[in-house]
Amino acid sequence: MINLELAKKHQETFEQTMMLAEHMMRPYSRKYDKEEHTYPKEMEEVAKLIGGARSAATGGTREPIPAGTVVNGGNMGAVVGLFGLCWGDVGLFLGMPGSGLGNAAITAVGTPEQVKKYGGSYAAMCITEPGTGSDSANISTTAVADGDEWVLNGEKIYVTDGQRCDTLVVWATLDKSLGKAAIKSFIVEKGTPGCEVTRLEHKLGIRASDTAAISFNDCRIPKANVLGSAEIATDAEGRKKAFGGVMQTFDNTRPPVAAMAIGVSRAALDMSRELLKLEGVELKFDKKPVNLSAVEAELCQMEAEWHGARLLVLKAAWMADNKMPNSMEASMCKAKAGRVGNNITLRCVALCQSLGYSEKYLLEKFARDSKILDIFEGTQQIQQLIVARRVLDKSSSELK
Amino acid sequence: MTDTATDLLFDLTLTDEQRMNRESMQRFAAAEMRTLGKSVDAGDSPAQDFYPRTAELGLTLLPIPEALGGAGVERSPTSNALIFEDLAHGDMALALGSLSPMAFVNTLLDQGSDAQREQYLPLFCAGKFKAATTALLEPRATFEPTAPATTATLHGDGYSLSGTKSMVPLGMEAELLLVIARLESGDSAAFIIEGTPLGMTRTAEANMGLLGAQLATLTLDQVQLPASALLGGGAFDLQRFIDLSRIGICALAVGTCQAVLDYVTPYCNERVAFGEPISNRQSVAFMIADIAIELEAMRLMTWRAAARAEQGLDFHEHAYLAKLFCSEHAMKIGTDGVQLLGGHGFCREHPVELWYRNLRAIAILEGIASV
Numbered sequence: 001m002i003n004l005e006l007a008k009k010h011q012e013t014f015e016q017t018m019m020l021a022e023h024m025m026r027p028y029s030r031k032y033d034k035e036e037h038t039y040p041k042e043m044e045e046v047a048k049l050i051g052g053a054r055s056a057a058t059g060g061t062r063e064p065i066p067a068g069t070v071v072n073g074g075n076m077g078a079v080v081g082l083f084g085l086c087w088g089d090v091g092l093f094l095g096m097p098g099s100g101l102g103n104a105a106i107t108a109v110g111t112p113e114q115v116k117k118y119g120g121s122y123a124a125m126c127i128t129e130p131g132t133g134s135d136s137a138n139i140s141t142t143a144v145a146d147g148d149e150w151v152l153n154g155e156k157i158y159v160t161d162g163q164r165c166d167t168l169v170v171w172a173t174l175d176k177s178l179g180k181a182a183i184k185s186f187i188v189e190k191g192t193p194g195c196e197v198t199r200l201e202h203k204l205g206i207r208a209s210d211t212a213a214i215s216f217n218d219c220r221i222p223k224a225n226v227l228g229s230a231e232i233a234t235d236a237e238g239r240k241k242a243f244g245g246v247m248q249t250f251d252n253t254r255p256p257v258a259a260m261a262i263g264v265s266r267a268a269l270d271m272s273r274e275l276l277k278l279e280g281v282e283l284k285f286d287k288k289p290v291n292l293s294a295v296e297a298e299l300c301q302m303e304a305e306w307h308g309a310r311l312l313v314l315k316a317a318w319m320a321d322n323k324m325p326n327s328m329e330a331s332m333c334k335a336k337a338g339r340v341g342n343n344i345t346l347r348c349v350a351l352c353q354s355l356g357y358s359e360k361y362l363l364e365k366f367a368r369d370s371k372i373l374d375i376f377e378g379t380q381q382i383q384q385l386i387v388a389r390r391v392l393d394k395s396s397s398e399l400k
Numbered sequence: 401m402t403d404t405a406t407d408l409l410f411d412l413t414l415t416d417e418q419r420m421n422r423e424s425m426q427r428f429a430a431a432e433m434r435t436l437g438k439s440v441d442a443g444d445s446p447a448q449d450f451y452p453r454t455a456e457l458g459l460t461l462l463p464i465p466e467a468l469g470g471a472g473v474e475r476s477p478t479s480n481a482l483i484f485e486d487l488a489h490g491d492m493a494l495a496l497g498s499l500s501p502m503a504f505v506n507t508l509l510d511q512g513s514d515a516q517r518e519q520y521l522p523l524f525c526a527g528k529f530k531a532a533t534t535a536l537l538e539p540r541a542t543f544e545p546t547a548p549a550t551t552a553t554l555h556g557d558g559y560s561l562s563g564t565k566s567m568v569p570l571g572m573e574a575e576l577l578l579v580i581a582r583l584e585s586g587d588s589a590a591f592i593i594e595g596t597p598l599g600m601t602r603t604a605e606a607n608m609g610l611l612g613a614q615l616a617t618l619t620l621d622q623v624q625l626p627a628s629a630l631l632g633g634g635a636f637d638l639q640r641f642i643d644l645s646r647i648g649i650c651a652l653a654v655g656t657c658q659a660v661l662d663y664v665t666p667y668c669n670e671r672v673a674f675g676e677p678i679s680n681r682q683s684v685a686f687m688i689a690d691i692a693i694e695l696e697a698m699r700l701m702t703w704r705a706a707a708r709a710e711q712g713l714d715f716h717e718h719a720y721l722a723k724l725f726c727s728e729h730a731m732k733i734g735t736d737g738v739q740l741l742g743g744h745g746f747c748r749e750h751p752v753e754l755w756y757r758n759l760r761a762i763a764i765l766e767g768i769a770s771v
Binding site for chain 1: 542544682700704722724
């Protein structure tokens with residue numbers, strides 16, 4: 001039966017995360033924005049409290065769902081929790097132990113042994129390279145089998161939490177000439193000889209979260225640390241499936257990133273509405289939009305966009321909870337929430353004028369933090385590409 | 401945030417009844433409405449020949465209590481929104497006309513008195529199309545639906561109505577009309593008007609679109625009505641009426657925009673330029689992706705407002721924001737639909753220019769299409 005209100009348990013999750021956000025994150029927002037690369041130790045307490053929500057981007061249970069049953073499970077809980085936590089602070093959330101996207105990959109494709117050993121670790125994801133961004137099939141970091149080990153060589157950048165994590169999930173190719181099918185992901189424990197953090201980036205926003213460059217020089221890891229099969233598919237179907245499996249991680253991680261955009265843009269809207277209220281501007285939802293003042297109309301429009309984006313996120317997560325393929329919906333919500341989140345936070349700065357631009361308030365920070373959410377886990381344009389291919393029924397060679 | 405905790409799960413699954421009903425609505429819309437809608441718009445077919453055929457859908461019959469001759473299925477704003485969506489996929493103008501009697505019936509069920517229900521509702525159960533409508537809009541820039549200028553003053557045992565109503569669906573044919581006016585006290589009221597009483601003039605409108613809905617202007621010049629014509633016998637919850645109508649208008653937008661998407665998709669896949677389908681180009685493909693994305697958000701916002709109304713939760717703000725969202729994006733989708741077909745889209749051979757004209761009305765329409 002159609003109902004788009006949150007289940008009671010998720011409403012409670014949301015309220016709890018809002019409390020944490022307000023009392024345990026916001027007080028540190030400015031501090032760690034200023035002290036880039038400093039580890040926000042106060043967040044360990046928050047991470048402990050959210051415990052279960054740590055599986056932020058995990059796919060929940062692998063059990064089949066009986067017909068006729070509806071599940072509001074881990075995926076929905078994760079995005080709802082992120083609405084609240086990222087209302088608090090996206091940067092601090094990302095800099096929190098256990099929020100790493102590597103966890104999502106391990107949970108999604110790892111063997112029971114791997115999940116047991118590494119699922120609870122602080123796992124970061126190494127995909128991007130200096131010469132490879134959105135075209136992740138083009139990576140050139142190599143993995144070569146040598147006895148009981150894999151030997152990794154290459155350079156990775158934009159590794160969120162790369163400095164402070166315990167574990168890395170590294171994308172590497174077994175043979176670049178074999179294309180996508182030869183790309184596998186590997187679990188590397190930090191401290192393994194040959195694996196070194198070489199640089200931390202200075203960024204526009206999410207400064208509380210470290211973003212590392214990591215190099216692999218003859219880095220040797222156990223054979224058992226490959227995620228999924230080490231076989232390289234030889235037929236077209238198998239090749240497609242192999243890389244599709246790797247990419248499927250994104251179906252689980254895109255809605256959470258979209259949820260972060262929902263959280264931060266809600267924060268900007270709430271703060272702007274408070275500041276505007278002091279000047280007598282209040283939304284009453286009474287007059288038709290065409291009869292409102294410009295500032296009221298702009299606020300209303302942002303509210304509408306925010307609600308639309310939020311529902312797309314919930315739908316994608318709901319589909320994942322109910323084991324429905326949600327590749328397109330995950331991309332839809334990421335594209336929409338990414339751009340809406342960025343638009344709202346930027347417009348809120350302009351609406352509040354000097355107050356918006358000042359570091360005295362957090363509006364300018366929200367506007368800086370939100371930009372990354374329209375970029376990582378696939379830029380808006382990559383999401384549009386995925387949606388377009390699905391709607392138009394086109395392959396990646398037809399619609400490039 | 402304004403979410404209200406409920407004991408229900410978040411769910412987008414249709415009930416079996418809704419699924420079956422959608423199938424028959426969609427079948428009817430495809431077979432009876434799409435082609436005819438275009439022909440009506442071109443002035444080649446009279447819309448009044450079409451409406452009697454909608455009787456088979458039982459649109460008004462369902463929610464009327466069995467005691468009054470109806471099917472006694474509890475009125476469901478969500479199921480109604482799905483019907484609006486599916487019929488608009490066929491043709492928005494004809495959908496609006498077809499659903500006008502249902503909007504009248506819904507409002508009577510929602511806010512009418514027992515005596516009024518007993519008097520009027522059985523008329524909608526005879527298995528024939530009964531033209532009825534609701535009238536709120538007035539022809540004035542800056543018009544606010546919550547502040548109609550049409551007045552109802554006490555006159556003898558009844559009321560005297562004066563004012564002008566515009567964009568009234570089935571306005572020329574409707575045998576029963578619900579007219580919204582303002583009482584001397586300042587409160588809003590709704591009046592049931594039968595036929596064309598003395599002082600009321602009906603004028604067919606010529607608009608940029610929605611020809612099939614047979615929109616008309618009603619001029620009321622001291623129209624005398626008995627006290628029993630006052631809906632519910634007292635104050636009318638105008639905001640609730642507007643909000644329930646907004647859900648229906650949003651659903652019309654969703655159905656029409658789905659029609660745009662379903663049309664431009666194969667067109668852009670088949671249309672070749674520079675040696676390959678134009679949909680192989682990102683500028684074209686991304687426009688289509690955005691249509692799909694915004695359309696889905698329109699649908700979810702509409703469903704949410706409808707489901708809240710159905711659960712008895714406050715839904716004013718949700719209906720308001722859904723209407724705002726649908727108004728903006730429906731027009732964007734309408735104009736992108738024409739853009740994607742280029743010069744062909746501008747020519748009336750293709751339906752996209754019709755959808756463009758019809759979708760312009762989404763931001764304007766109020767007080768019709770109550771779910």
